[in-house]
Amino acid sequence: MAIVEVTDLEKTFNADSPDPVRVLEDLNLEVEEGEFVALMGPSGSGKTTLLNLIAGLDSPTRGTIRVGDQVISGMSESELAKWRTRNVGFVFQFYNLLPVLTAAENVELPLLLLPMTGAERKQRVRNALEIVGLGDRMSHRPGKLSGGQCQRVGIARAIVTDPTIVVCDEPTGALDAKSADNALNLLEQLRADLGKTIIMVTHDPHAAERAQRIVHLEKGRIVPGDERLRLASTRR
Amino acid sequence: MPPEAASFMGGGPDLSLLQLAVYAVLGLLLVIFILTLMGIGTLPIFFTALLGLQLGLGAAQNLPDPIGKWSKVGGLVFRNMRRNLLRTALVYVALFVLTGMLTLIYTFVTSLVKLTADKEGQQLVILTEKHSIPSQMPPGHERRLRELLRELDPADRPADLDANIMTWSFIGGSTEKGKPTPQNSLFFFALSPEAITSGMMAEQGLNPEDLGSTNWEELLRVVEVVKEDKRHVVIGEDRLKIMNKRVGDTITVYSTNYPGVSFECIIVGAFPAGGRMGGAAAMRYDYLLSLLDEYEKANGKKHPNADRCLNLVWVRMPSKAAYEKLAGKVNNNTAFTPAAKLETFSAIVGAFTEGLKDILWGMKYIVMPAIVCIMCLVVGITITIGVRERWKEMAVMKVLGFGPGQVMSTVVAEAVLIGLFGGMLATWSMWGGVALVSGWAKGAGGGAAFFASLKVPVEVLWMGPALGLFIGLVGSALPSWSARKVKVSEVFSQVA
Numbered sequence: 148m149a150i151v152e153v154t155d156l157e158k159t160f161n162a163d164s165p166d167p168v169r170v171l172e173d174l175n176l177e178v179e180e181g182e183f184v185a186l187m188g189p190s191g192s193g194k195t196t197l198l199n200l201i202a203g204l205d206s207p208t209r210g211t212i213r214v215g216d217q218v219i220s221g222m223s224e225s226e227l228a229k230w231r232t233r234n235v236g237f238v239f240q241f242y243n244l245l246p247v248l249t250a251a252e253n254v255e256l257p258l259l260l261l262p263m264t265g266a267e268r269k270q271r272v273r274n275a276l277e278i279v280g281l282g283d284r285m286s287h288r289p290g291k292l293s294g295g296q297c298q299r300v301g302i303a304r305a306i307v308t309d310p311t312i313v314v315c316d317e318p319t320g321a322l323d324a325k326s327a328d329n330a331l332n333l334l335e336q337l338r339a340d341l342g343k344t345i346i347m348v349t350h351d352p353h354a355a356e357r358a359q360r361i362v363h364l365e366k367g368r369i370v371p372g373d374e375r376l377r378l379a380s381t382r383r
Numbered sequence: 384m385p386p387e388a389a390s391f392m393g394g395g396p397d398l399s400l401l402q403l404a405v406y407a408v409l410g411l412l413l414v415i416f417i418l419t420l421m422g423i424g425t426l427p428i429f430f431t432a433l434l435g436l437q438l439g440l441g442a443a444q445n446l447p448d449p450i451g452k453w454s455k456v457g458g459l460v461f462r463n464m465r466r467n468l469l470r471t472a473l474v475y476v477a478l479f480v481l482t483g484m485l486t487l488i489y490t491f492v493t494s495l496v497k498l499t500a501d502k503e504g505q506q507l508v509i510l511t512e513k514h515s516i517p518s519q520m521p522p523g524h525e526r527r528l529r530e531l532l533r534e535l536d537p538a539d540r541p542a543d544l545d546a547n548i549m550t551w552s553f554i555g556g557s558t559e560k561g562k563p564t565p566q567n568s569l570f571f572f573a574l575s576p577e578a579i580t581s582g583m584m585a586e587q588g589l590n591p592e593d594l595g596s597t598n599w600e601e602l603l604r605v606v607e608v609v610k611e612d613k614r615h616v617v618i619g620e621d622r623l624k625i626m627n628k629r630v631g632d633t634i635t636v637y638s639t640n641y642p643g644v645s646f647e648c649i650i651v652g653a654f655p656a657g658g659r660m661g662g663a664a665a666m667r668y669d670y671l672l673s674l675l676d677e678y679e680k681a682n683g684k685k686h687p688n689a690d691r692c693l694n695l696v697w698v699r700m701p702s703k704a705a706y707e708k709l710a711g712k713v714n715n716n717t718a719f720t721p722a723a724k725l726e727t728f729s730a731i732v733g734a735f736t737e738g739l740k741d742i743l744w745g746m747k748y749i750v751m752p753a754i755v756c757i758m759c760l761v762v763g764i765t766i767t768i769g770v771r772e773r774w775k776e777m778a779v780m781k782v783l784g785f786g787p788g789q790v791m792s793t794v795v796a797e798a799v800l801i802g803l804f805g806g807m808l809a810t811w812s813m814w815g816g817v818a819l820v821s822g823w824a825k826g827a828g829g830g831a832a833f834f835a836s837l838k839v840p841v842e843v844l845w846m847g848p849a850l851g852l853f854i855g856l857v858g859s860a861l862p863s864w865s866a867r868k869v870k871v872s873e874v875f876s877q878v879a
């Protein structure tokens with residue numbers, strides 16, 4: 148069974164206003180467990196909107212979204228918040244780390260919302276930071292880290308709760324070519340070694356190439372037939 | 384000094400409204416300046432306290448959850464406050480200054496209200512002429528009042544009448560006949576020396592608390608000396624200095640309001656400088672009476688003011704009901720000619736402060752609320768700026784699953800902390816500072832008597848922190864409400 152199942156999705160902003168903006172319509176999508184999917188499409192095509200809906204940051208106007216064994220379309224805002232903590236890891240374009248917290252504290256932040264002993268939290272934070280190769284930067288503040296390192300802290304924060312899915316919106320958008328490559332390697336590695344399910348929005352074809360499957364979005368619809376499966380990348 | 388005395392003294396320096404306004408503005412600026420210095424001076428305490436709290440929270444992070452967990456979120460508050468130290472410091476100082484001003488106004492308003500409020504127990508009541516200002520009564524009025532007092536039930540009159548009644552006569556004069564100047568003039572209260580020992584003049588600062596025990600002992604000794612000879616007088620140190628005289632000197636005072644009467648005075652003591660009697664002088668009432676008698680003998684007719692030489696009579700009555708009974712006997716009593724009236728001291732002070740009533744009202748209902756509003760604005764604006772700066776961060780916290788209440792409370796906590804410390808340190812340091820000055824002044828006595836009587840009401844100690852708490856909550860209400868409503872999906876939407 149697919150781990151993400153989107154059925155007959157419609158999203159209309161300002162639905163009740165005189166000029167509603169229909170961003171997504173008749174959208175169906177399935178993502179398998181352990182799959183690395185890239186969402187591509189021109190600017191304004193609705194990629195971010197779709198990702199927000201799958202990640203439980205917004206609710207659809209119509210249609211259903213199932214993630215794991217839970218139907219999240221129809222959940223209230225506070226139910227969604229609780230659900231996100233356990234089930235979604237977020238990687239942002241601009242990292243969105245809290246500048247006053249150290250790398251370790253940033254990674255620990257989502258764990259504070261879960262029932263867990265302090266020792267367990269510490270262990271998980273260390274693990275996550277070691278996975279992204281920053282085990283020696285635990286007590287550095289974001290201001291003392293490079294963009295690439297910040298993004299790796301962001302990725303560590305996204306996986307520390309061991310979520311059902313990891314969502315990334317333009318994760319390489321703010322990085323130079325080398326750092327971008329590193330970040331993409333890391334995402335591939337997460338999928339390959341840890342079996343993470345990753346959905347990544349990007350308009351960079353090179354970044355999309357690293358995914359197993361690219362879904363093209365145009366004017367709120369998935370472009371049929373253009374969807375292609377790729378062999379699992381062996382690059383590390 | 385009795386309020387009426389002012390009318391004998393030419394009403395004091397003549398201030399124009401403009402001058403008064405200038406003084407008020409200068410005074411206000413001085414107060415703000417001093418408060419700002421105090422605010423800056425207490426900044427280290429403020430930051431040390433914050434650091435202490437943060438360290439405490441840091442230690443609590445190692446405690447079992449949920450304490451450990453939430454102290455980590457609480458730690459965020461302190462780090463955010465430290466993020467812009469200058470801004471935090473400025474808001475603290477602003478709140479300190481405003482709270483300090485509130486404290487001063489509150490002290491002023493409450494002490495005035497206390498002064499005019501009728502005390503339930505003992506009543507100081509005053510006999511004056513009914514239809515004329517200034518009040519000028521014949522000496523017989525005192526005897527008639529004593530008779531009426533004796534007619535009352537024992538429970539309604541002071542047990543020891545002599546220790547609870549005093550007369551006041553006001554005598555202006557100068558040491559050079561017909562040529563009064565500010566340097567050679569002085570103002571006497573003619574009264575009986577017992578008025579000091581019986582405590583009737585406690586309100587004038589002649590009491591052990593205000594003077595300090597050394598000065599009080601000295602005053603009691605001087606009073607005994609005064610009793611030895613009618614011509615013995617006591618003059619305030621400030622006045623002596625102006626007149627370039629000292630204790631032991633003999634002066635002749637040519638009265639201005641008793642023409643043709645001159646007093647041969649031997650200065651046997653001095654009232655402490657700075658106190659309420661520092662610029663005044665006191666002589667024996669019977670000396671005035673005897674000189675008026677001599678005048679009659681020498682001139683074959685009564686002195687024109689002989690029947691107008693008693694200005695006030697004060698009586699301490701045991702209760703308000705007793706006062707009312709006595710007033711019933713005095714008012715409209717034809718035995719008093721010219722007619723006399725009996726009033727409570729607080730009623731007279733009330734009439735005296737009538738002019739202040741508008742100011743008092745304005746302070747209470749305009750100035751104080753306005754200051755509170757300004758404080759809310761200061762906090763509100765600062766917190767709004769902080770929330771704007773951290774908009775994205777708060778959205779991220781919500782994305783990670785933090786509830787709106789949790790995100791909001793980090794904002795409210797910041798405002799409350801600044802408000803609480805600002806209110807607390809401002810009121811506490813003002814109360815403590817004034818208590819310290821007053822304690823020192825009591826020890827020093829003399830010219831410091833004015834400072835010795837200063838006192839900030841003790842209730843400001845809890846009012847300050849409570850106000851700070853309130854200001855923090857109200858000031859952060861709007862920004863924290865908007866923080867609550869941060870839309871999580873906007874975090875992604877801002878992507879290029």
Ligand SMILES: Nc1ncnc2c1ncn2[C@@H]1O[C@H](COP(=O)(O)OP(=O)(O)O)[C@@H](O)[C@H]1O
Pocket residue numbers: 160161168170188189190191192193194195196197876
């Ligand atoms: N909150 C919103 N209200 C109204 N319109 C929105 C909102 N969010 C996105 N849109 C519109 O939806 C369309 C798709 O936006 P988005 O999903 O961000 O595109 P992409 O990420 O593919 O560039 C755009 O035309 C955008 O203007």
Ligand SMILES: [Mg+2]
Pocket residue numbers: 194195196875876878879
């Ligand atoms: Mg987008």
